[in-house]
Amino acid sequence: MSSLEVTPAEPLSVDAGRALVNDFSLQVATVNGSGSQTANTVLMRAIFQMGIPVSGKNMFPSNIAGLPTWFTIRASKHGYVGRRKEIDFLVAMNAETAREDVMKLEAGAAVVYDEPLKLGELRTDLHFYPVPFDKLVAPVCPDAKLRKLVRNMIYDGVVAQLLGIEMEEVHRALVKQFGKRKAKAAELNWGAAQAGFDYATSAFTKNDRCRVERMNLTAGKIIVDGNAACALGAMFAGVTVVAWYPITPSSTLVETLIGYMRRFRVDPETGKATYAIVQAEDELASIGMALGAGWAGARSMTATSGPGLSLMAEFIGLGYYADVPTVIYDVQRVGPSTGLPTRTQQGDLLSTAFLSHGDTKHPIFFPCSMEECFSMSIQAFDFAERFQTPVFVFTDLDLGMNNWMADAFVYPEKPMNRGKVLTAEDLDRLGGFARYGDVDGDGVGYRTLPGTNHPKAVYFTRGSGHNANAQYTEREDDYIGNMDRLAHKFETMRGEVPEPARELRAGARIGIVAIGSSDYAARESCDQLEAEHGVPVDYLRPRAFPFTTHLAEFIRGHDRVYVVDQNRDGQLLQLMRLELEPDSIARLRSVRYYGGMPIDARTITDEIVKQEAK
Amino acid sequence: MSSLEVTPAEPLSVDAGRALVNDFSLQVATVNGSGSQTANTVLMRAIFQMGIPVSGKNMFPSNIAGLPTWFTIRASKHGYVGRRKEIDFLVAMNAETAREDVMKLEAGAAVVYDEPLKLGELRTDLHFYPVPFDKLVAPVCPDAKLRKLVRNMIYDGVVAQLLGIEMEEVHRALVKQFGKRKAKAAELNWGAAQAGFDYATSAFTKNDRCRVERMNLTAGKIIVDGNAACALGAMFAGVTVVAWYPITPSSTLVETLIGYMRRFRVDPETGKATYAIVQAEDELASIGMALGAGWAGARSMTATSGPGLSLMAEFIGLGYYADVPTVIYDVQRVGPSTGLPTRTQQGDLLSTAFLSHGDTKHPIFFPCSMEECFSMSIQAFDFAERFQTPVFVFTDLDLGMNNWMADAFVYPEKPMNRGKVLTAEDLDRLGGFARYGDVDGDGVGYRTLPGTNHPKAVYFTRGSGHNANAQYTEREDDYIGNMDRLAHKFETMRGEVPEPARELRAGARIGIVAIGSSDYAARESCDQLEAEHGVPVDYLRPRAFPFTTHLAEFIRGHDRVYVVDQNRDGQLLQLMRLELEPDSIARLRSVRYYGGMPIDARTITDEIVKQEAK
Amino acid sequence: MSTPAAPPPPRKTNRIGLDVLSYKGSKTTLCAGCGHNSISERVIECFYELGVEPWHVAKFSGIGCSSKSPAYFLGMAHAFNGVHGRMPALATGALLANSTLLGLGVAGDGDAASIGLGQFMHMVRRNVPLICIIEDNGVYGLTKGQFSATADLGSTQKGGAVNDLPPFDCCALALEWGATFVARSFSGDKKQLQAILKTAISHRGLSVIDVVSPCVTFNDHVGSTKSYAYMKEHDLALNELDYVPAYEDIAVEIAEGEAMDVPLHDGSHLRIRKLGHDFDPTSRLAALAAIEEAETKAEVLTGVLYVNTGKPTFLDLLNLPPEPIATLPESRVRPSRAVLEEVMEELR
Amino acid sequence: MSTPAAPPPPRKTNRIGLDVLSYKGSKTTLCAGCGHNSISERVIECFYELGVEPWHVAKFSGIGCSSKSPAYFLGMAHAFNGVHGRMPALATGALLANSTLLGLGVAGDGDAASIGLGQFMHMVRRNVPLICIIEDNGVYGLTKGQFSATADLGSTQKGGAVNDLPPFDCCALALEWGATFVARSFSGDKKQLQAILKTAISHRGLSVIDVVSPCVTFNDHVGSTKSYAYMKEHDLALNELDYVPAYEDIAVEIAEGEAMDVPLHDGSHLRIRKLGHDFDPTSRLAALAAIEEAETKAEVLTGVLYVNTGKPTFLDLLNLPPEPIATLPESRVRPSRAVLEEVMEELR
Ligand SMILES: Cc1ncc(C[n+]2csc(CCOP(=O)(O)OP(=O)(O)O)c2C)c(N)n1
Ligand SMILES: Cc1ncc(C[n+]2csc(CCOP(=O)(O)OP(=O)(O)O)c2C)c(N)n1
Ligand code: SF4
Ligand code: SF4
Numbered sequence A, B: 001m002s003s004l005e006v007t008p009a010e011p012l013s014v015d016a017g018r019a020l021v022n023d024f025s026l027q028v029a030t031v032n033g034s035g036s037q038t039a040n041t042v043l044m045r046a047i048f049q050m051g052i053p054v055s056g057k058n059m060f061p062s063n064i065a066g067l068p069t070w071f072t073i074r075a076s077k078h079g080y081v082g083r084r085k086e087i088d089f090l091v092a093m094n095a096e097t098a099r100e101d102v103m104k105l106e107a108g109a110a111v112v113y114d115e116p117l118k119l120g121e122l123r124t125d126l127h128f129y130p131v132p133f134d135k136l137v138a139p140v141c142p143d144a145k146l147r148k149l150v151r152n153m154i155y156d157g158v159v160a161q162l163l164g165i166e167m168e169e170v171h172r173a174l175v176k177q178f179g180k181r182k183a184k185a186a187e188l189n190w191g192a193a194q195a196g197f198d199y200a201t202s203a204f205t206k207n208d209r210c211r212v213e214r215m216n217l218t219a220g221k222i223i224v225d226g227n228a229a230c231a232l233g234a235m236f237a238g239v240t241v242v243a244w245y246p247i248t249p250s251s252t253l254v255e256t257l258i259g260y261m262r263r264f265r266v267d268p269e270t271g272k273a274t275y276a277i278v279q280a281e282d283e284l285a286s287i288g289m290a291l292g293a294g295w296a297g298a299r300s301m302t303a304t305s306g307p308g309l310s311l312m313a314e315f316i317g318l319g320y321y322a323d324v325p326t327v328i329y330d331v332q333r334v335g336p337s338t339g340l341p342t343r344t345q346q347g348d349l350l351s352t353a354f355l356s357h358g359d360t361k362h363p364i365f366f367p368c369s370m371e372e373c374f375s376m377s378i379q380a381f382d383f384a385e386r387f388q389t390p391v392f393v394f395t396d397l398d399l400g401m402n403n404w405m406a407d408a409f410v411y412p413e414k415p416m417n418r419g420k421v422l423t424a425e426d427l428d429r430l431g432g433f434a435r436y437g438d439v440d441g442d443g444v445g446y447r448t449l450p451g452t453n454h455p456k457a458v459y460f461t462r463g464s465g466h467n468a469n470a471q472y473t474e475r476e477d478d479y480i481g482n483m484d485r486l487a488h489k490f491e492t493m494r495g496e497v498p499e500p501a502r503e504l505r506a507g508a509r510i511g512i513v514a515i516g517s518s519d520y521a522a523r524e525s526c527d528q529l530e531a532e533h534g535v536p537v538d539y540l541r542p543r544a545f546p547f548t549t550h551l552a553e554f555i556r557g558h559d560r561v562y563v564v565d566q567n568r569d570g571q572l573l574q575l576m577r578l579e580l581e582p583d584s585i586a587r588l589r590s591v592r593y594y595g596g597m598p599i600d601a602r603t604i605t606d607e608i609v610k611q612e613a614k
Numbered sequence C, D: 001m002s003t004p005a006a007p008p009p010p011r012k013t014n015r016i017g018l019d020v021l022s023y024k025g026s027k028t029t030l031c032a033g034c035g036h037n038s039i040s041e042r043v044i045e046c047f048y049e050l051g052v053e054p055w056h057v058a059k060f061s062g063i064g065c066s067s068k069s070p071a072y073f074l075g076m077a078h079a080f081n082g083v084h085g086r087m088p089a090l091a092t093g094a095l096l097a098n099s100t101l102l103g104l105g106v107a108g109d110g111d112a113a114s115i116g117l118g119q120f121m122h123m124v125r126r127n128v129p130l131i132c133i134i135e136d137n138g139v140y141g142l143t144k145g146q147f148s149a150t151a152d153l154g155s156t157q158k159g160g161a162v163n164d165l166p167p168f169d170c171c172a173l174a175l176e177w178g179a180t181f182v183a184r185s186f187s188g189d190k191k192q193l194q195a196i197l198k199t200a201i202s203h204r205g206l207s208v209i210d211v212v213s214p215c216v217t218f219n220d221h222v223g224s225t226k227s228y229a230y231m232k233e234h235d236l237a238l239n240e241l242d243y244v245p246a247y248e249d250i251a252v253e254i255a256e257g258e259a260m261d262v263p264l265h266d267g268s269h270l271r272i273r274k275l276g277h278d279f280d281p282t283s284r285l286a287a288l289a290a291i292e293e294a295e296t297k298a299e300v301l302t303g304v305l306y307v308n309t310g311k312p313t314f315l316d317l318l319n320l321p322p323e324p325i326a327t328l329p330e331s332r333v334r335p336s337r338a339v340l341e342e343v344m345e346e347l348r
């Protein structure tokens, strides 16, 4: 890590001419709770509205106010929206971290900073733009109490001027952000932005390399976070019972869902809700309610993060063993234990795949994008009812809480698949049913829903030994029969989980495998490897566990396959080891990053280059 | 499974001359809660006292009274004390199961039964000995209320007569069983046993094959169950804080411990206890108390079974991440969920090795015998403090609740290893310490105990991000540094866990790997394979996870290695897959049994023969 | 869905044409004489007598001898036997999904007062519309006789160990924190338990019924305070109860002050006649005081302790429609294309 | 072990020669104005003033803004910041291991009344000798303002949502089920909170102190019942408290009936002067009634609600020796060879 010492730096000798047009990272360093969120979002949206692909990542501490926070906007004409480690343009608003932030920059970067911080003295190889925020804010915001907030909008104006962001777009973004009801606030902020713009115009000569130029790559696109995308997916999946317990970074998934459900899922005629959302007393209760509801025929769900999953272990085993559907979102954060609650990781794979004592295995979906957060949510609810089992949807803090550009979501074409449910009419016809009988050979029995108006509809669900007729048993053959059915069901799932995504290049001898939020970095790394090293690389992204046969095929088709893991123990690779032939295992190489930031392409590229060199 | 139909059987044509001397299985089928436990134990002990190796296995339902129960005594001159599937001698006392029990027998077996059951009509290929229990019990037990209990002792006498068990040994066992305080009960029962013996003498001509003959193979040996052995181990390990929650089959581990601690761990001078045992409100509390105590410097423990482990997941992650020692016994039963609480399995391996979200890995000890339950308990407490982490000791219902013969336990030679603990004097000398610093290069930091009378002794333990000085941090480098230390600590453990046990045979090309209670069956299977098929087989039994380097060496040294698992998913094999080279993985074959009974040698042998034939 | 014809009435049948057999479950595997078995019998009788369609009942339980008992009554009802102590969560979830179910939960004292105390209290707080029977024997039956958290101070284990921690009183907890019908009974008191169960069936809201239910195997000895003998000595009935179903007339008018008629949700009535104690079952504080007083006198107060028919249930608070949300048609749970477009526009 | 010399007193020091700095923790990262910070300050003052050796204190907490606060006081004390809601188990285990520690637990209302309600109640039942401070703001601060289970009925969230479930009152729970010192205070009431904290430090048994501690970020708005403004309006002090440490004389004799002197375990005294209410803090029922009454009047009763200095603690019940069992020498925790031989003989 960087040192805080002022080290003698090379004088500014970079080629200021090699402009970074629509291809840079801008970071705003502030303090959380200081209200910079709005200013940052407006900045990002303004660039987005100019047709330039962007992403916004918020790195915030596990506390509520007063500690350092960094918001990073990446603009990329290539559409790379994953993290980029290097910062080209810094807005240094936080006195506490300003020196370290500046010292970390690579030569040639630009720094907008609050004048009193005197950062310009620190290095000679950067472009500095000091701004007297306090002086500027006073005239545009007469109410001293509001100044702390409005102050932030000034840097929007400054940055807009320096980067060439059109002020009309800043205005549009601002109006959108504040909404109609807060028109006065919008106006106040607009004044501040203009003040910043004007100041920059008069005070600075642009000499850094970052610029934006209008493009046409964002038309029709949306900006959203993964938690909202999952919430929308769940709503359009027709979820009816949601039980949850707050935990970062999953809380906003349900909170956003609550907002949407209140708007769109209250029956306009009767005024009655078509859903129930319950903040439970803990995760043991939330998963219990979700399972109770799933058992009773509801599309049910819960959302949590690592510690919550650990608490759910016992109940999940019941869900597995008694064939009860529900959907569990895990918005992963850095573990173990409380870990780093506001940092991202893919660390719950191995413990979740086999969550709960005894022989258990669970399907996990791995959406990688906003579009998939939406569409795979819908698939997950179908899948849970199709297979009558708890289904996990794994995202992480990076996907869940950061701002991502996406195509508008596609309305589900297929009707809901409610799985094998027998109605009273079916029972009349059949005269009865064996709850855990494998009539169709797919390991999935037919169920009835409590409330079905038929005496034959009833069966007894239990987590203790049961036979095909759902009767209590301790018999060896019954037990084995049922466990074999469950194992077989898992194999059936293998054929019905979403297929992996693939990107193949001519002549590739090596491959990359990654899941979920690693996708952005992995794909960018493929480009880097080809562009910078002339190495074509194939890419496969499993979208679910159990893995489909494509994975093994892919590996067999390559000399070496680099498995990207955002965790210490290479958990994706470990899971693959459990399923692959030894010959394929021998081809696997591990690329791991587990520092809590979203993984970036350079880390993958460097690691692969290093290992390839061996 | 057997059918209840009376099928025409071959007439009894077996060679009654080929006697099964000291080599048979005797099963008593009764009803639980009927008080047959004493009679069964006396029978087993009497054989044991005649110098013949025995084991006693109780197969009982998950209920308290009134359901079928089977107690199986295996006598084996070869010292095989694992399960044997075939029953040579049945005592059929339970009307409900008697027909099925009899139909399951192989031709030539013997059946003592309650006369009114009329079992003799069922088959012609068995030796039947009908006994009029009610008639016999009345004269020896005038009190009608006691007859239900005393009745059982009659079959002890009958069996003694038929098998040639010396009645003096029956008497000795009976006196031992009832103890001095119940001399009257002993006398009553002795009368019943004699009545049985006399009846058999007068009524039967011995024509079955089972017999005992005095040997000298049990001198100095003990009979004990694994829960008691673990309890004794914990007591001699110097455990001070025990928190538990009742669950079959682990409850008697702590209950036995309570009994011993009351006798041997109350200070005779002060009358004060040198320990605290708390029945907690649930497993979340019991593990929490164990960790709190371990943190405060106590040798602490808890004991549970699968469902309890699942509930402990969150806290165990804290123990891992914050370096807190404790010992967790898992007496495994059949999962998932409530499963079959009174059946045995080794099904918690995979979920426990990675228990809790995030990157976690835990050491697990696998004792296989009574001696190891005792000695490895002591090792586990040392190990927990040496490595400052939760250590699991895995047994199962078969080990834990069944009766096993064993050598007398050996008093621990080494003093307790309390690990790296700094005293006030150390702190005076050192001037301070970095709790999570890796001074010795083994990944284990020095700790202090709360209560140490020194201002510098304090440090802050937390499950959130911490640096080497135990301070809160969200820094990438701190986080990675600490996680790498934990990973390194795990690698250090690999070199210090108990080494595997090995049994090698000349010329063996194939090997068997098994753990814990599979040991008995696995070793017997090695003998069977050599004796019956002329195939020499090497055997390796890892005694802990992480596996030591011996495992990989062993596998590399064999063409094929059969991994024995008492679970559906081959969890031991899976764990091995995660650690081995592809070349070694390719040599692995799976032998699985998961019906809930203890695995038996024949199952392993048959499966290996089948796979070898391919 | 059509109601299929009920099987031809072989013998005596109830209002809806079902015989009592239709309300039985599979053969009990509990010990002969276990209090839990008596409770099962009362459940069978009550549902039979009231003529409830069993397949509209959903039974929930945790783990324990008690929690097994739903297998031994109402075999024609749906059932979910979950994990130890977590019956409340399962039941809550299921009732959210389908508010038309008649929910019946069974918990042991280990379930309710030890491992599941938190869930129990939060269910109470929510006033989930459920009949919650606590089969209270003061021990863990299924794990062979350890004390539970309802074991009385000073009561002894079979082996002689003395309980030195005070008990949780599930009735006190329930009525203090939100349950709307709270009663205690004794598995041996057929008449009282019947009246209470029937009232619970008619009540809309959470009914907590703590039934002292002796464990003959592990807690029926001298020194136990949950034994048959102890209960015979110390059971103090607070009131005399008459349940009058909706389809019967309340025949006798009662004089003011003598008894109290509580009209229940479904038109039935509970008639409470005071016995000795001057006690108002609509006052939470009065009930708490009565429990406390009885405790100091080593009496076990049975009868109806509290009833409140006016409080909204958890389902009311959630503004649920009358029909089950679980099975609403796609058209009512998947918003339209227009909605998606509206949201997309907001995000653009 | 020798007591090492304390650092040279730079400024004012207490009885044991430590300055107030020795009682501080690291810089708070809670919001400016958070009630939790005031509580930390009171803890610092009380331990400083009483001259407790901080390194004999063990701090325990769960997860939340509140549970972070142990990092911000008594930096020279041992600490274990565990998992959400499970402070009681950790503290209980540690105190079993070492009964000489002065245990101080901090819980949020989320910790104590939601996820950890079961553990809280069971700790109460055991009367674990611990000072348990509940930093009660009616919301989940750290997860950004959801209602907790102590949020009052009808209070509103910042976004406007109304809480429609009744609150758990941790004081009522504590005193009803076994805690031996129960008090409520307000983070803004310096004098009262100090007297209560000091009493808790001297008390032998479980002290439950529910401190209303406004969350300025998420629960300090109009409509909140845990805001500074609301507390200023509705705080009703039950009694006036004076804590007299053991090393000071109780100067003024008091007239019968006017006040009550409670002698504490370590020789200190708590002097309780009634305010208005005629209320006896040794009666559990009186306290419950007072709480209930205050609730109906929308008053928040603060002060000492219950005190019982005679009840054995959990450690007493376990018959523990005076020294920590954790560090007994091997000779006292590993029985002799003769014992092993005795047991082996029994098993032969
Ligand atoms: C998580 C978990 N812990 C422990 C157990 C073991 N167990 C089964 S039943 C039971 C307690 C039974 O007591 P209670 O609830 O009072 O029911 P009873 O048998 O007395 O009717 C326990 C602890 C379990 N099944 N699950
Ligand atoms: C098992 C688990 N679930 C959820 C969380 C998320 N979480 C962190 S703090 C908190 C609640 C905090 O509320 P409270 O205890 O009242 O403390 P406050 O922040 O209000 O002081 C929650 C739910 C967690 N850390 N662990
Ligand atoms: S053990 Fe006790 S509770 Fe369980 S069935 Fe027997 S009598 Fe009933
Ligand atoms: S969010 Fe609330 S509870 Fe948390 S620190 Fe801020 S004011 Fe305190």
Ligand SMILES: [Mg+2]
Binding pocket: C064, C066, C108, C109, C110, C135, C136, C137, C138, C139, C140, C141, C148
């Ligand atoms: Mg019980």
Ligand SMILES: [Mg+2]
Binding pocket: D064, D066, D108, D109, D110, D135, D136, D137, D138, D139, D140, D141, D148
């Ligand atoms: Mg709070």
